Amino acid sequence: MYTEIVMDHFMNPRNVGEIENADGIGEVGNVKCGDIMRIYIKVEDEKIIDIKFKTFGCGSAIAASSVATEIIMGLSIEEALKVTNKQVVDALGGLPPVKIHCSVLAEQALKAAIYDYATKNGKTYAGLEGFDPHDDHDHHDVVEIEF
Amino acid sequence: MYTEIVMDHFMNPRNVGEIENADGIGEVGNVKCGDIMRIYIKVEDEKIIDIKFKTFGCGSAIAASSVATEIIMGLSIEEALKVTNKQVVDALGGLPPVKIHCSVLAEQALKAAIYDYATKNGKTYAGLEGFDPHDDHDHHDVVEIEF
Amino acid sequence: MRKVYLDYSATTPVKEEVVHEMLPYFTEKFGNASSIHGFGQEAKRSLEQARATVAKTMHAAPDTIYFTAGGSESDNWALKGVMSANKSKGNHIITTKIEHHAILHTCEALEKEGAEVTYMEVDEYGLVTPEALEAAMRPNTVLVSIMFINNEIGTMQPIKALSEVAHKHGALFHTDAVQAYGNVDIDVNAYGIDLMSVSSHKIYGPKGVGALYIKKGVRIHNLIEGGAQEKKRRAGTENISGIMGFAKAAELAYANLESHIAHLTKLRDQLLKGILENVDFVKHNGHPTLRHPGNVNVCFEFIEGEALLLSLNAKGIAGSSGSACTSGSLDPSHVLLAIGLPHEIAHGSLRLTIGDFTTEEDVNYTVEALKEVVQKLRMMSPLYDKIRGGQK
């Protein structure tokens, strides 16, 4: 069902936890759908110098969170905003069709964290255009299509 | 499927063959239905002193013919006319439901032979009342019911 | 690594005696039971013995047992066949919200063809009451289909009382007994059952075989048309090896029913006790006493079931979340929602089902493992820290 990479990230998730006094916190998903992802970022000089996550969800949701934090760690905000769910899927060596939404969720959680950071610091990023952190049902369309 | 008695009569049929100058010959059934039974009788003093058969048909048709000749051999005509298909079935230790019509056929073939004898000799028997040797489809109703 | 299989409600291993019974039917006694030669008649005799054996385990007559390819086919046949053959009586079916998908999806297919279906609510334990059924009955109700034991939460229904209500209104009563058969002594007549679905692979028999009990006189159309097998009601060359295995499994189940139930009940209670004593924020699902002897269904708050299963699997423990058939689905179990659990709790469900080969060590090992993995997952959960932090 899952690749070895997924299982490795699920069993040994990287960057799990919280960041005290984080610069941005994003939370997406909802309990009804069975997955909630929360991402904390620490930003310095427009660079994400630390990132942590907490996830309620299935194996691939946890693995996607973990691998996403690995990808993002150390990127500039502009670069981070260019990370797509496809990169997350690829980094995991693939996900089953019904689980693609987990990668979308990871992308959204990161954007929500940056959005939080941007809002708190009065910044705007082109990569955030059209992004609404409360629109957390988006990923379900993806699922229905992939089924 | 068949009892041992049926198989014995099928494999070693009694009284198979023809009687030259028979006193009565009866043939019932038709090729369309897949079974034809012909019975020859030799009569002396209103007694069936010899009986032989030829049958085109399935295993139980042959066995029924064989056992019927055994039952009838030596009976008086009046007695022979009282022989029923049930006696044939019982003597065979039973027949599968779809094969009951074979026993009916044996009863009819005997009656047809006696009818032939009666016609040739200007005799009438109470046991032949209502019997029509050409009405050889009778047994099919039985089958349909038994199915 | 230790391997602990606690998913006997999903499927069981085939018992050695059962495999042994099947083997000659592959290579020697392989005849087509419809053939009139020796090979065929030998198969036919075995087939009818198997039918008699299975019938006995239900206190039924042999000619009421029709072999099928499993529980799903039996369920489909019962519902579609009865509704199609009784159109003059009506087009209304009553079932429950907690049926297996083999019933629910069949009902949906029937609805598309014009049938009216009432999906009855259940209480917090998953029980249907005779009173509620009484209220749901209509003059055009043809069939009531209520499962004997629920596959997820293990709740057992008051079948006799329910079938009486159905009969009072002139409707037929079908029960999906796939989970009950082999775990309860079922007397079809005493329970007032008109049709009953069972499956071999839940009772240590091979997969791909099952049966539908059809009481004499029940009007039903065929699902699978063709040759004259099964008294012209279910076509297809008889799966003689499978059927022999099924019959052997049924025979063993029936002969050892008491000790089987005792063994399962003991370990089940031990497992539940172990979980409740060692893990907090746990909810036990299903009826406390009217339940499958081997079923433990619990929800662990703040974590999600699949993650739990994978974590247990990494420790060699096989369990399930929701029913096996719906895994991969994103929705939480329809059964858990029907007993009134909120989505977030329903998502954290775990079904562990005990079987004949389960040991006390398996249970202890599982409790220890659960303690650990639940804690690990909770530490990752954004829901759990809210609770701990007194937030929200």
Next chain:
Amino acid sequence: MRKVYLDYSATTPVKEEVVHEMLPYFTEKFGNASSIHGFGQEAKRSLEQARATVAKTMHAAPDTIYFTAGGSESDNWALKGVMSANKSKGNHIITTKIEHHAILHTCEALEKEGAEVTYMEVDEYGLVTPEALEAAMRPNTVLVSIMFINNEIGTMQPIKALSEVAHKHGALFHTDAVQAYGNVDIDVNAYGIDLMSVSSHKIYGPKGVGALYIKKGVRIHNLIEGGAQEKKRRAGTENISGIMGFAKAAELAYANLESHIAHLTKLRDQLLKGILENVDFVKHNGHPTLRHPGNVNVCFEFIEGEALLLSLNAKGIAGSSGSACTSGSLDPSHVLLAIGLPHEIAHGSLRLTIGDFTTEEDVNYTVEALKEVVQKLRMMSPLYDKIRGGQK
């Protein structure tokens, strides 16, 4: 007594390699392929390998293969499923008078629900011509279902030419290839097949398993609803041991197809020659060359088929008369009537089918036995003495 099995078209013994392949799936790798734990995933992997194997033997993609419980289910599903899903296109099916009952009785059931069915005539060899099909096509024809090889007389149809006619008129083409699969190299794309039924127990695999090939894009409804197995198209816990056995049998059949055909053809021709040279008043049925490599179908005049079978059986020889499924019936085979045989001749039919385990000695023994029993039965027959006596 010598045992000679010449009924391979009714069913085959399971090959040792196949049983060997199946065994671990009963007791060790017994998981439910829908479970996410190790036991389940192991079964799932095997299942998908089996699917790929079976697909390869039809030159098809794995995701076009749906496992079923056998040929009859596949036939029922193909016809009922396609007709139900394509009502907007029409309600007309075309089939032939010589189909297996799994097709014919399904068509009758569909007729009861309003479908129009054309049962095409065949010629004296059992062939359907593309011209006749062309003439039967209507604008509302949804499906053409024509069997690849007839189970009784062994005639093989010009499938490619027939599917082209169906497609020209926008209809789907289904073939019941239960007798052809494993005896002909079938490339579903080259033959233009949209749906194809196959069965495991005709190719030395276990009974109770089969498959339906469904070309991508074909609209079809489910026959068996329930769990999400087989991409939600065929519910029921996967019969993993059966499927593994089926796949192994398919693999062996495909790998050894040439030598299999050569072996069967040689013995078949020898058997037929022996019969024709040793017995008079015999009619050979089916096409002289376009036929199943192992099928000999002959009618012995003046005697009846069941009596012949029983007599042969007493000598240890297993054959069949008509198809296995209809034995016990009083009517002669619908196939023999369709090729124009009069009833009395059709009643005297015998089908002997050669298989991989048949030997030359079996064939010689059978010819000798036939000589004897045909003569014995003819001596009892009131039809034969009319011929001999020059009467009538």
